[in-house]
Amino acid sequence: MCPPSSFTPGSNPSITNASTVDPPDIVPPIPMCTSTYHLVQQSLPPAIFNHSLRVYLYTQALAQRADSPWVAPDRLPLLFVACLFHDMGCATQNDGPQRFEICGADAAAEHLRQFEVSDADIQDVWIAISVHTTPGISERITPLARFVRLAVLMDFSELGKSPWATESELKVDDEGDRRSIEERFPRLSPEKVLGDIIVEQGMRQPTKAPALSWAERMVRAAEEEPEWEGVNKAF
Known part of the structure; x- marks a missing residue:
């Protein structure tokens, strides 16, 4: 079981007063x-x-x-x-x-x-x-x-x-x-942002990147080419 989700105002520093903004019509x-x-x-x-x-x-x-x-x-x-x-x-x-x-x-x-x-x-x-x-x-x-x-x-x-x-x-x-x-x-480059987060998580907690998973493939790609700064090649 992963930690339960909780509403943490301000947890994303790039967003200000998000809860006061009306959601879009979609x-x-x-x-x-x-x-x-x-x-x-x-x-x-x-x-x-x-x-x-x-x-x-x-x-x-x-x-x-x-x-x-x-x-x-x-x-x-x-x-x-x-x-x-x-x-x-x-x-x-x-x-x-x-x-x-x-x-x-x-x-x-x-x-x-x-x-x-x-x-x-x-x-x-x-x-x-x-x-x-x-x-x-x-x-x-x-x-x-x-x-x-x-x-x-x-x-x-x-x-x-x-x-x-x-x-x-x-x-x-x-x-x-x-x-x-x-x-x-x-x-806004979701491939880069998402890939980097998943790799960081998997390197820090190997249980998050079990064998044959998408995360494991990306962690392996990052470890094989640590100098690579673009979108993870296994994304």
């Missing part, structure tokens, strides 16, 4: 989602926070394309939480001994319990977050996990390389939509 207007927005905004670097918002928009588009129940009014808030929390294992307060994906999933589950979300719904969100870096499993284990995984690939311009993406899903990756979304939520 955030479902219910307390569970607005609190999620503020918590994640204050917990993560802007590059990863913006990445999470873009992942939400891409996940929503994929679910709409599939005519999925996950865009229904009662499901969409859970989809939002899954997307916003999918990298919350990078937050200082969630930096436990397990893989960052598991720590993020545990933090999401703890957050959802505050809003009396059912165990079944919490499990759906937990699975989607915990397997989002695991190709071949994430695309098949649950519909929500599939949408989150493909949206993450989309934000890193990797969707077209996925053997599990369908022709219909590939059509969601529209260049015009991408430009519009990135103008609203700029990229």
